[in-house]
Amino acid sequence: MADRAGLGRVARRFARQLRGPEKPLTVADRLDRWARRITEFGVLDRDYLEAQTGRTFASDDEAVSFYVHNDGQRGLSLSPLVEHEWMREHQPVAAMSWYDALHQEGPELFQTGPLFDAGVYAASVPAADRPTSTLDALRHFLRDATDATALPVPPGRRGPAPTLGAARAAALASAHAFAAAQHRTRRRYRSSWDGPDTATALAAYPRGAARRDTEQPLVSVVLPVYRRGDVVGAAIDSVLAQQYANWELLVVDDGSGDDTVEVVRARARADDRIRLLERENGGAGAARNTGLAAARGTFLAFLDADNTWRPEHLTAALAALLETDGPGVHTGVRMVGANNADDATAPTETYRGEDGTHEDLLAGNFIDLNALVVRRDVADAVGPFDEDLRRWIDWEWLLRISAHAAVPAHVPVLGVDYDNVRDPRRVSSGQPSSWQEVVLARHRIDWDALAAAVPERVADRVSIVVPVFRDWTMTRRAVDTVLGAADLDGDDVEVVLVDNGSPRSVSAVLDAWFRGDPRVVLQREDRNRNFALGSDLGLARSTGATVVMLNNDTEVGPGWLRPLVAALDDPTVLGVQPLLVYPDGVVQAAGTVFGGDKVLPWHFLGDHPRYDADRAFRSPASRRTTAITAAAAAFRAADLVRWHGFDPVYANGLEDVDLCLRALAQAEPGAAFLVEPASVVVHHESRTPGRDDARIDNRRVFDERWRGRYPAPDAAERYDAAGLRYLGVDPGLPKGHAVMVRSSRPVVVRADGAATGDRRTRLRVAVKHDGSRVADVTALVTALHTAGHDVQVDMPTSWYRGSSGLDDVTVLVAGAGAAWVPQPGARNTVWLAAGQVVRDGDHAVVVPGTEDADAVVRAVTTVP
Structure with missing residues (x-):
């Protein structure tokens, strides 16, 4: 036997030598290996995966293989009970992939999603049959459960536990809706023309x-x-080259003032079908309207100066239109050049052209105006182009045509060569992309209908509108705190969550977690509508007479809501915000301050200690302000509807200030907004991707709208109320952009103007604390307050807050080995614990280890 075993080893070694070295596993090999293992898990719900992808799989193996090879881009899930992002927050090792966490089958029983807690399930199973791993728990549950079986949901989920059948039906519906949205928002450009030849x-x-x-x-x-x-x-020549000859060309010069007119006149002299119309500059919409007013044809077509038609364009378009008598048609477009100059991977030649529904058109424009031919009577019925729009003018007009008649049909003939090279002379190059939301708002929100329905709103209900983008963790915490506070305070609230086109998992998790509470409404948008339009859509969906706009990165507590609602009993109060503080207690926003024309407004007392806000709002009059932040703000629904909500031209910045200024312009004298310090809301640092992408565009829009009409400066009086003196704003100029708006970083000093170190009876003391010596900090703060000083306890996140230059004294009370940078101009002190050594002690007064907080107070506040 031993000899045979030895011979076997020799044979295997010889065979390996003949085969040569083993090839290293490729990424695809590894993925295939994981696909086989995941299939063996036995947790796949193939119907659910098919619903998410809009595909059909012949087998579980094929389904899991597709999932493994595509999950990184799509964020798919194999089962309503398994949400990978949720698992990452609950599995023992967060950095581990979800399938690694299940495959290792460790003894930890954790939550695999908002609907399945392995620990809860295992506790319900008799000991003899109890699963010992999370994967075993999943398998065990799926093996024995029926549609009527209640799910073992994690603790904290509101409402009764749903049954497997009900939860699965809801998940399938959401997955189908997600797949439909993915189809509507897909990229409609193709790398080659796949239509038939022209004759066919x-x-x-x-x-x-x-x-x-x-x-x-x-x-x-x-x-x-x-x-x-x-x-x-070249554009005119392409019209002259049309196979169909019965046309008139109306060239509208929009006040060019250069050689453009001479180029047009030269061709008009050679062909009397060409007419030149001259007007003062008014934009593309106004120029097109001038052409429409002069048009005599039964059909209308459009061409931009930098594009050309192929000879078959009108021939094909008219044949299709007269065949069906539809409202209009559009031919195929060949696009040459990459519009985004920063994208080196963009193809330089693409093609577009296809049919779609009105819902598809709402999701994004797929009809180019250069390719459109429309009946004149349809154009007359929908009216002229909107001259107030600066971008997406054609899309707005097409949406009106679609709503009035139907979406123009696609003719599968290449009719247009489109210059897609980025050109700063184009309207689209100089205007923010948020004009897309302006257009969409007009076709998604009927303000007149909302105004008529205001009396039907529930009088005592408060609707909390929360826009969401790519984050369910903060959103879940925010909504849970709102509902928890309402339960304690007895308030009638509803929460309207507007998911701004987030990945699938965000809505899937939020829907699964809050579906059991009828007070939560979830609305998913196909695309990111930004804060303004997302909030307006939430307002349109809400039912309460009072509406609170709330960021998803906030956290409320009991008693936060009623002071805001009560403040609106005063008819001169147009809106009210709470005092917003960071988690470490430092003020984030206490209203909005204005420093004059061409100076951006800023958050009052941002980065200041809480005691500055307590002092600033001692009198009712001091709480009235020109503008508030919509991160947390209460309004009457009727007012928001009358103001037509936030202006979507702002992309996540200044829309709240703009709303306040528009509201005041319509209000009676004496109206104002309010800061209510009795309501405090914690505002966490935002992690929303792309939050500041449009900062410069927002500043430009705001300044163009309000230039010369900025509110009167109120910074000096506001800071005076807090015992501070406002000297102006940081003198630095704007850099890197053409929006010449001065910085809004205020320069603030102590009101008495005295230098640090002078003998004051009331000092500003900052206690730097790292959480390690709680008893010492508590005793020190109590002693400092007793001595009559202002005290701010700074956690490490606020050790170097922006207002620390105002502090008279800093005291470091931290654990062994702590180091900090002393505050210039302040009396810096270290209170040592027994045996403690702190770096940078040579730059500070050192108080030896002692339990006598009063002695420390004397040491840190007594000036030699």
Whole structure:
């Protein structure tokens, strides 16, 4: 036997030598290996995965393989009971992948999602059959459960535990909705033209082609141009080259003032079908409207000065239109160049053109105006282009056509060559992308209908509107605290969550966690609508007479809501915010302060100790302010509807200040906003991706709108009330952009102007604390208050807060080995514990280890 075993080893070694070295595993090999293991887990719900992807899989193996190879980009889930992001916060090792955490089958029983807690389930199983790992618990539950089985939900989930059947049905519905949204928002550009050849495409419209050739309807082509003499000739030439000849070309010069007009006139002299219309500069919408007013045709077509038509465009479009008598059609577009100059991977030639529904069009424009031919009667019915819009003018017009009649049909013929190279002369290059939300708001929110329904709102109900983007952890905490406070205080609240196009998991987790509480409404948007439109959509969905806008990174406590609602009993109060503080107790916002024209407003007392706010708001009059932050703010729903909510042209910045200024412009004299210090809300640092991407655009929009009409400066009187003196703003100029708005970093000193170290009876003392010597800190703060001093306890996150330069004394009370940077100009002190050594002690007064807090107070506040 031993000899045979030895011979076997030799044979295997020889065979390995013949095969050569083993090839290293590729990424695909590793993924395939994991796919086999995950299939063996036995937790796949294939229907659920198919609902998320819009696909059908022939087997579990195929489904899991697709999941493994695509999950990184799609954020998919294999089961309503397994949410990977939730697992990451509850599994023993957060950095481990979810399948590693289950595969290792450790003894820890943890939550795999908001609907399944392995520990809760295991506790319900008789000891003899009790699962010993999370994966075993999942398998055991799925093996024995029926649709009527209640789920072992984690502690803290509100409402009764749902049954497996009910939870699965809800999850499937949400997954189908997610897949439909993914389809609507998919990228509609293709790398090659996949339509039929022109002859084949035209063969589908025999009756229309015959009518076209017999009736010869006139097509009016509107071509607006502004300072594009270098390219407008080619655009005109492409109209001259059309196979269909019965057209008129209306070239509208929008006040170019250069050689553009001469280029057009030269071609107009050679062909009387070309007419030049000249007007003062008013923008693309106004120029197109000038052309529409002069048009004589039965059909209308559009062409921009930097694009061209292919000869078949009008021929194909008219055949299709006359075949179906629809409202309009659009041909295919070849786009040349990468519009985003920063994207080196963008293809330089793409194609677009396809059919879609009104819902598809609401999700994003897929019809280029250059490719559109529309009936004149339809254009007359929907009215002219909106001249107030600065971008997405054509999309707004198309949405009106779609709502009035139908979405223009696609003709699968390449009709347009589109110059897609980024050009600063284009309207789209100089205007913020948030104009897309402005357009969408007009077609998603009926303000007149909302105003008519105001009397139907529930009088005593407060609707909390929470926009959400890419984060469920903070949102879950925020909503849980709102509901918990309402339970304690007996308030009638509803929470309207507006998921701004987050990954699938965000809505899936929030829906699963809050579905048991009827006070929570979840609305998922196809795309990110930003704070302004997201909040407006939440307002439209709400039912309460009072509406509170609340960031998803806030945390409220009992008693926070009623002071805000009570403040609105005063008809001169238009809106009210709580005192917003960071988790370490430092003030984040106590209203908004203005420093004059061309100076951006800023948060009053931001980064200041809480006692500054207590002092600033001693009198009722001092609480009245020009503007508040919408991070947490209460309004009458009727007022918000009358003001038409937040302006979506702002992308996550200054929309709240703009709302307040618009509201005051409509209000009676004496109206104001209010800061209510009796209500305190914790505001965590935001982690929302892209939160500040449009900061410069927001400043530009705000300054253009309010230039010369900024509110009167109120900073001096506001800081005076807090015992401080406002000297102005940081003199640094704006850098890196053309919005010449001065910095809004205030320069503030002590009101008495005395230098640190002078003999004061009341000192500003900052106690730097790291959480290790709680008893010492408590005793010291008590002794300092007894001695009549102002005290701020700074945790490490606020050791170097922006207002620390105002402190007279700093005292470090920390554990062994602590180090900090002493505050220049302050009396810096270290209170040592027994045997403690602290770095930087040579820059500070050192108080030896003692339990006598009063002695420490004398040491740190007595000036030699």
